[in-house]
Amino acid sequence: xxxxxxxxxxxxxxxxxxxxxxxxxxxxxxxxxxxxxxxxxxxxxxxxxxxxxxxxxxxxxxxxxxxxxxxxxxxxxxxxxxxxxxxxxxxxxxxxxxxxxxxxxxxxxxxxxxxxxxxxxxxxxxxxxxxxxxxxxxxxxxxxxx
Numbered sequence: 001x002x003x004x005x006x007x008x009x010x011x012x013x014x015x016x017x018x019x020x021x022x023x024x025x026x027x028x029x030x031x032x033x034x035x036x037x038x039x040x041x042x043x044x045x046x047x048x049x050x051x052x053x054x055x056x057x058x059x060x061x062x063x064x065x066x067x068x069x070x071x072x073x074x075x076x077x078x079x080x081x082x083x084x085x086x087x088x089x090x091x092x093x094x095x096x097x098x099x100x101x102x103x104x105x106x107x108x109x110x111x112x113x114x115x116x117x118x119x120x121x122x123x124x125x126x127x128x129x130x131x132x133x134x135x136x137x138x139x140x141x142x143x144x145x146x
Contacts, residue, residue, distance in 0.1 A: 007047060011084065013040070013059025019070050028060045032080030034128075036060060039083050042107070042124045049103050050096065052089035057119055059083045081108070082123040093120045097144070101133065111136055112144055113130035 002010035002072075010028075019026040028036060034058065047054050061069065061077040076082035087096050097110050098099055099122055110128045111121035113136045133144040 001050075001131050004037050006042040008043055008055075010036065012056045013080075015096050016058070016061070016065055016069075019062075019065045022068055023067075024062065024064050024068065028062070028080055032060060033123075035080035038126065039081065039122075039124045042122070043083065043085070045105060046087075046096075046100060046122075049099060049105070050087050050090040052087050054085050057084045057086065058063050076123040076125075077110070081125055084113070084119045084120060084121050086119050089146065092116055093118050096120050097121070097133065107131065109134065110144070114138075120137045 004010055004013070014026045014028060016026050018024070039059070043054055053084050058077060060080045061071060061075065065080055066075050071077060086093060090096055092115070093112055094115055097112050100107065100110060106129055108123040108125045109121065109132045111134045113119050113121050115135070115137065135142050135144040
């Protein structure tokens with residue numbers, strides 16, 4: 001088991017039912033480990049902020065897996081810079097995003113995907129964070145204002 005941070009293992013960032021079903025090797029190349037570690041450390045900050053465990057639903061996606069799940073051709077999941085998660089013990093994904101934004105945490109993107117249930121998509125980059133907050137739902141993509 002490879003620990004990326006105190007509470008997060010590499011396995012949580014690479015597990016995929018789709019990859020298993022299709023026989024896709026979703027092992028990250030060495031070049032993305034620094035990005036995955038940065039995202040895991042950021043998630044540690046979110047976990048402390050919220051005071052509850054976080055459930056990762058999608059982390060790293062190799063290009064073949066990203067294509068299989070219909071991900072964007074420029075998805076930051078493929079570079080290890082993005083993670084999708086929920087924190088059900090804290091509240092809805094919207095509540096999670098509001099708390100992260102209110103705390104002034106650094107992020108590249110926070111995306112509220114398919115509320116009210118849905119999930120939080122967060123991307124973390126080493127340099128040049130856009131600090132962009134978006135909503136994606138059946139109507140498309142729009143800015144999200146907390």
